[in-house]
Amino acid sequence: MxxxxxxxxxxxxxxxxxxxxxxxxxxxxxxxxxxxxxxxxxxxxxxxxxxxxxxxxxxxxxxxxxxxxxxxxxxxxxxxxxxxxxxxxxxxxxxxxxxxxxxxxxxxxxxxxxxxxxxxxxxxxxxxxxxxxxxxxxxxxxxxxxxxxxxVLAVLIWVVIGRGLRPLVDVAQAVGTRTAIALDPLPDRQVPAEVVPLVVALNELLLRLQRALEQQREFVADAAHELRTPLAALTLQVQLAERAADAAARDEAFGELKGGLQRATHSVQQLLTLARLEPGAGESTLQPVDLRQLAAEVIVDHLLLAEARQIDLGAPPQQQSCFVAGDADALRILLANLISNALRFTPRGGRVDVVTGSSEGLPFVEVCDSGEGIPPAERERVFDRFYRRAAAGEAGSGLGLAIVRAIAERHRARVLLADAKLGGLRARVEFPRLAPP
Structure with missing residues (x-):
C-alpha cells in the first residue's frame, strides 16, 4: 500500500x-x-x-x-x-x-x-x-x-506532513462512526480547503445512501402492509370454503379464493418488478427498440382481456417505425402496465388506442382510453407507490404507474398525463432522441 x-x-x-x-x-x-x-x-x-x-x-x-x-x-x-x-x-x-x-x-x-x-x-x-x-x-x-x-529536515518534514494529513484521518474516523441508522453529514467547518471537496462528496454519498435506505424501509413496510390485507382475506376465504354447507356455496367460496390468489400473485409480481427497478439493482444494455412493433406485441397479449371486457383495443393503421434506445423487456412492462390500467378503468364497450410516433424529433408512445380519466389534482399522486384513487371502481396494487415512471426514468424519458380525445386519460411517454448510428 x-x-x-x-x-x-x-x-x-x-x-x-x-x-x-x-x-x-x-x-x-x-x-x-x-x-x-x-x-x-x-x-x-x-x-x-x-x-x-x-x-x-x-x-x-x-x-x-x-x-x-x-x-x-x-x-x-x-x-x-x-x-x-x-x-x-x-x-x-x-x-x-x-x-x-x-x-x-x-x-x-x-x-x-x-x-x-x-x-x-x-x-x-x-x-x-x-x-x-x-x-x-x-x-x-x-x-x-x-x-x-x-x-533534521527529513524528521521535520515527516512531522509537518503528518499534521497536514491529520484532517484526512479525522474524516476517516468520522466516516467510521456512521452506521445505517446514523448517516449524519460530516462536519465541513475548520476543514482545509483541499479536503473540502472530499467532505462534500462524502456528504452527498451519505445523503444518497440515506435516501436509498429510507426508500428500502418504506418499500418493505408498504409491501408488508399491502400483502397483509390480501393474505388475511385469503385466510377468511379458506375458512368460508371449509364451512360451506353445500357444493354451490363451496364453489362460490373457491371462486372468491381463486380471485384473491390472482390479486395477491399480481401484487407480488408488481413488487418484484418494482424491486428490480430500484437504483443499484443492475443496469441493462440499451439497444434500439421499435416502439411500433413492441406496441403491437403488447396489444396482442391483452386482446383476450379486452374481448372479455368488450373493449376495442388497437392501434391506428399505417404507423411509422419509431426507434428508441432502451431495454426491450423493461419497455414491454411499461407499456403493459399502461394498457392494463386503461383496460381496468375503461367501462364495457369502451375504447383504448395505443399510438406511437415522433413529435418535434422526440419518440413517444401513448395510451388513450374512454374511461373516467384522472382529475388534474391527482395526476401527480397516482405515481406514488400503493396510491389508489378513492373513486376508482377497480381494485389494484397501486404500483402500476410507479413502475411506469421508474422504467421511464431509467430511459431518461418522462410520463405525461392529460385528457384524451376519447374522453378518458391520455398517458404519454416521451423518450430522448435516438442518436443516429
Whole structure:
C-alpha cells in the first residue's frame, strides 16, 4: 500500500537535495569567477614585481618560497631564448602573447600573464587546477551545512506532513462512526480547503445512501402492509370454503379464493418488478427498440382481456417505425402496465388506442382510453407507490404507474398525463432522441 506521507517526504527531500546541488553548482561557479579575478590580479602584481627586480639587476624570488607551488616564472630573452625558469621539472607553456591568457600544454591548463621589459618577456603562470580546487573548497564549505541538516529536515518534514494529513484521518474516523441508522453529514467547518471537496462528496454519498435506505424501509413496510390485507382475506376465504354447507356455496367460496390468489400473485409480481427497478439493482444494455412493433406485441397479449371486457383495443393503421434506445423487456412492462390500467378503468364497450410516433424529433408512445380519466389534482399522486384513487371502481396494487415512471426514468424519458380525445386519460411517454448510428 502506497503511503502519501512517505511519497511526499521522498519527493520533498529530492527537491531539497536538487536545490542544494544547484546552489552548490552556482556557488562553485561564483567562487571560481571571483578566485580567477583575484588570482589574475596576483599574477599581474607578481609579474610587475619581477619587472622591477629585473630592472635593478636583482632577482630574489626563488622556487623554494611559499609561492613555489602556486606560481611558475620564466623569462625570455629578446632572441627567444629562455634565460630563467623557476620550475625546471614543470611542463610550462612556451612564449605566449602578452597579457592574461589561458594555455593548454597537454598535461594541464595554465593561466599565464606576460609583460615585456627591455626586450625581455616575463611570464608568470599558474595551473588552472589550483583555481578549481579553491572554488570547489569554497562551494563545499557553503553546501556542507545544508547536507548535514538533511536528516533534521527529513524528521521535520515527516512531522509537518503528518499534521497536514491529520484532517484526512479525522474524516476517516468520522466516516467510521456512521452506521445505517446514523448517516449524519460530516462536519465541513475548520476543514482545509483541499479536503473540502472530499467532505462534500462524502456528504452527498451519505445523503444518497440515506435516501436509498429510507426508500428500502418504506418499500418493505408498504409491501408488508399491502400483502397483509390480501393474505388475511385469503385466510377468511379458506375458512368460508371449509364451512360451506353445500357444493354451490363451496364453489362460490373457491371462486372468491381463486380471485384473491390472482390479486395477491399480481401484487407480488408488481413488487418484484418494482424491486428490480430500484437504483443499484443492475443496469441493462440499451439497444434500439421499435416502439411500433413492441406496441403491437403488447396489444396482442391483452386482446383476450379486452374481448372479455368488450373493449376495442388497437392501434391506428399505417404507423411509422419509431426507434428508441432502451431495454426491450423493461419497455414491454411499461407499456403493459399502461394498457392494463386503461383496460381496468375503461367501462364495457369502451375504447383504448395505443399510438406511437415522433413529435418535434422526440419518440413517444401513448395510451388513450374512454374511461373516467384522472382529475388534474391527482395526476401527480397516482405515481406514488400503493396510491389508489378513492373513486376508482377497480381494485389494484397501486404500483402500476410507479413502475411506469421508474422504467421511464431509467430511459431518461418522462410520463405525461392529460385528457384524451376519447374522453378518458391520455398517458404519454416521451423518450430522448435516438442518436443516429
Amino acid at each position: 502506497k503511503s502519501i506521507r512517505r511519497q511526499l517526504l521522498l519527493a520533498l527531500l529530492a527537491v531539497i537535495t536538487l536545490a542544494i546541488l544547484a546552489g552548490a553548482l552556482a556557488a562553485y561557479r561564483t567562487a571560481r569567477d571571483e578566485a580567477s579575478a583575484l588570482l589574475d590580479y596576483q599574477l599581474r602584481q607578481l609579474a610587475l614585481s619581477f619587472r622591477d627586480e629585473a630592472r635593478h639587476g636583482a632577482l630574489r624570488w626563488k622556487p623554494g618560497s611559499d609561492d613555489a607551488e602556486e606560481f611558475s616564472v620564466q623569462i625570455w630573452a629578446a632572441d627567444g631564448t629562455r634565460i630563467y625558469l623557476s620550475h625546471p621539472l614543470q611542463d610550462l607553456p612556451h612564449q605566449v602573447p602578452l597579457g592574461h591568457v589561458t594555455v593548454d600544454t597537454g598535461s594541464g591548463k595554465w593561466r599565464v600573464f606576460g609583460l615585456q621589459q627591455g626586450g625581455q618577456v616575463i611570464q608568470v603562470a599558474q595551473p588552472m587546477q589550483l583555481r578549481d580546487r579553491l572554488a570547489l573548497a569554497a562551494a563545499l564549505r557553503i553546501v556542507a551545512p545544508f547536507l548535514l541538516l538533511l536528516p
